[in-house]
Amino acid sequence: QVHLIESGGGLVQPGGSLRLSCAASERAFGNLTTAWFRRAPGKEHQFVAYIAGIGGRIYYSHSVRGRFTISRDNAENTLFLQMTDLKPDDTGIYFCATARPPYYYGSSDPRDFDRWGQGTSVTVSS
Numbered sequence: 001q002v003h004l005i006e007s008g009g010g011l012v013q014p015g016g017s018l019r020l021s022c023a024a025s026e027r028a029f030g031n032l033t034t035a036w037f038r039r040a041p042g043k044e045h046q047f048v049a050y051i052a053g054i055g056g057r058i059y060y061s062h063s064v065r066g067r068f069t070i071s072r073d074n075a076e077n078t079l080f081l082q083m084t085d086l087k088p089d090d091t092g093i094y095f096c097a098t099a100r101p102p103y104y105y106g107s108s109d110p111r112d113f114d115r116w117g118q119g120t121s122v123t124v125s126s
Helices: none
Strands: 004-007 009-010 017-026 034-039 045-051 057-059 068-073 078-083 091-100 113-116 120-124
Touching: 004 091, 004 113, 017 034, 017 045, 017 091, 017 120, 034 068, 034 078, 045 068, 045 078, 078 091
Parallel strands: 009 120
Antiparallel strands: 004 017, 017 078, 034 045, 034 091, 045 057, 068 078, 091 113, 091 120
16 A cells, blocks of 8 residues: 655744655655645645646645645655745645546545545744
């Protein structure tokens, strides 16, 4: 079974930066859409960004556009999320996920994703 393992979370002050990584245990990406979601305390999963498996379209949620950058290294089976100008509202557990077929062209709905990592915690606070 393929495993996704996130890392890179931590405590950072407002305005700071973090880089999250998501490593797959084997060739998990292929033409699958990969994405980042987050979950704030007491809330549902919130879409952050995705890279489509076919075509490579990149899409961000309105709340992170211009501050976060998603990227993917297919050779290393690793997904990244570079986060800058972090705000307290960015606090949460960040998860990477891969979408199941036929969502090769992208999706922002967590119900379309069937493989998830265990999450990495990000806290933005002064």
